[in-house]
Amino acid sequence: MNKTKIILDTDPGNDDLLAIIMALKSELLDLRGLTIVGGNASIEHTTGNALSLLTYMDRIEVPVYVGDASALNEASTSPEEFEEFKSHRIEIHGETGLHVSLPNPSIGPRNIHAVEFIIEEAERHKGELILVPVGPLTNIALALKKQPRLVDWVKSINLMGGAVNVPGNVTKYAEFNIYCDPEAANAVLSSGIDIKMCGLDITRVTSVKKEETDWLAGNSAGEKIIRRLLNTVFETTGRNSFSLHDPITVLSVLYPELIDWKEYDVSVICEGSQFGKTVGTLNPNGCVSVGIGIDQVLAKAKIAEILSE
Ligand code: BDR
Numbered sequence: 001m002n003k004t005k006i007i008l009d010t011d012p013g014n015d016d017l018l019a020i021i022m023a024l025k026s027e028l029l030d031l032r033g034l035t036i037v038g039g040n041a042s043i044e045h046t047t048g049n050a051l052s053l054l055t056y057m058d059r060i061e062v063p064v065y066v067g068d069a070s071a072l073n074e075a076s077t078s079p080e081e082f083e084e085f086k087s088h089r090i091e092i093h094g095e096t097g098l099h100v101s102l103p104n105p106s107i108g109p110r111n112i113h114a115v116e117f118i119i120e121e122a123e124r125h126k127g128e129l130i131l132v133p134v135g136p137l138t139n140i141a142l143a144l145k146k147q148p149r150l151v152d153w154v155k156s157i158n159l160m161g162g163a164v165n166v167p168g169n170v171t172k173y174a175e176f177n178i179y180c181d182p183e184a185a186n187a188v189l190s191s192g193i194d195i196k197m198c199g200l201d202i203t204r205v206t207s208v209k210k211e212e213t214d215w216l217a218g219n220s221a222g223e224k225i226i227r228r229l230l231n232t233v234f235e236t237t238g239r240n241s242f243s244l245h246d247p248i249t250v251l252s253v254l255y256p257e258l259i260d261w262k263e264y265d266v267s268v269i270c271e272g273s274q275f276g277k278t279v280g281t282l283n284p285n286g287c288v289s290v291g292i293g294i295d296q297v298l299a300k301a302k303i304a305e306i307l308s309e
């Protein structure tokens, strides 16, 4: 079977944890590595969380590469914007990024920077590699800056970020991943690479509700840790639903037909009151396919199925 080669660029993060487990589990994916970015927590925490998860899942052969601390481009951010960002991140993901505890890692990250790894891997597998960023787009933008030929080498990018026809989640305009580094997002979205954008338009509505206690029924290690995570989120944060932002993005690589896509040009507002807003203009020849609708029931069933493999 010809598996799809992916790099998952991630900032774990509660929902990132589900996305990583999907990438580890799916028989249709060849996970080349995890590249780590700061976002939901500091780069130290997001790296530690990734390594701990691989240790817990007994998948320590999967390489982890540390990337940029990102977590908001402070140079272009006002103190108020920084506060919005910090309180959103702590409210959703806690101080360390995860609402569940994992074992101490038995491995460390590899000795190559994430940006280097992305470039090397894209060159090694020209036309085959799909990048799946589910955190701030800093690593991907840095890789594009360092090696512009990435535009020809990468097959496509399936990213979690933005909100085109719906409000944001950090502010009423901006979605978290884009808010963290709008300039990076602009560089990626205008790169000309084929992009599938899984934004809040499709990810926020696709959620697991508190009462859906049987969503994951099995007893695999992945299912057990996710059940613990969901229980803690529902019991300790007062939230009644958990959005499947990052898992949907991995799903979009496997089953794009579950999502309605429309071609847009997308740019990002990098200053002023609408800081971090993704502005979409319909263009049949645009490079960015924006997910504007999703079969939620089937998507959730498929995610559960992959997690149970
Ligand atoms: C995105 O931001 C983070 O909170 C999640 O991990 C997801 O990638 C949703 O806005």
Ligand code: CA
Residues within 6 Å of the ligand: 010, 011, 012, 013, 015, 016, 040, 134, 135, 246
């Ligand atoms: Ca994420």
